[in-house]
Amino acid sequence: MSSQVDERPVPLLTQLTPAERLVAVHVVEGLSCKEIATLLGKSTPTIKNQISSILQRTHIDTRFRFIAAYYRQLYAPSAESSFGSARGRQS
Numbered sequence: 608m609s610s611q612v613d614e615r616p617v618p619l620l621t622q623l624t625p626a627e628r629l630v631a632v633h634v635v636e637g638l639s640c641k642e643i644a645t646l647l648g649k650s651t652p653t654i655k656n657q658i659s660s661i662l663q664r665t666h667i668d669t670r671f672r673f674i675a676a677y678y679r680q681l682y683a684p685s686a687e688s689s690f691g692s693a694r695g696r697q698s
Contacts, residue, residue, distance in 0.1 A: 617680045619673075622664045630657045634670055635677050 620628050633643045640658065644651045658670065667673045 617677055619665055619676055619680050623661060627657055627661050627664070630654060631661050631673070631677075634658060634661070635674050637674075 620631060623631060629647065630643055633646065638646070640651050640654045643649075644654045647654070662668060662670075662673060665673065665676070667676055
């Protein structure tokens with residue numbers, strides 16, 4: 608499967624390890640944990656753990672909000688500066 612995600616830099620991804628960035632790109636593409644695991648040759652639980660880590664590192668609480676934040680930073684970087692501060696953070 609070829610990446611359809613825009614290649615422009617997204618600050619949200621700089622918080623992640625290289626392995627997490629790869630998983631994050633596939634999350635943004637809309638792939639399931641099982642699909643990502645198959646594509647990367649990892650187990651589904653490993654991918655689920657990496658997604659949990661991605662959400663913790665970015666202070667975003669759901670995959671949907673992560674995808675929204677990704678595209679918000681990609682297409683409206685100035686509007687993204689405070690995203691996640693209230694709605695995405697978990698206490």
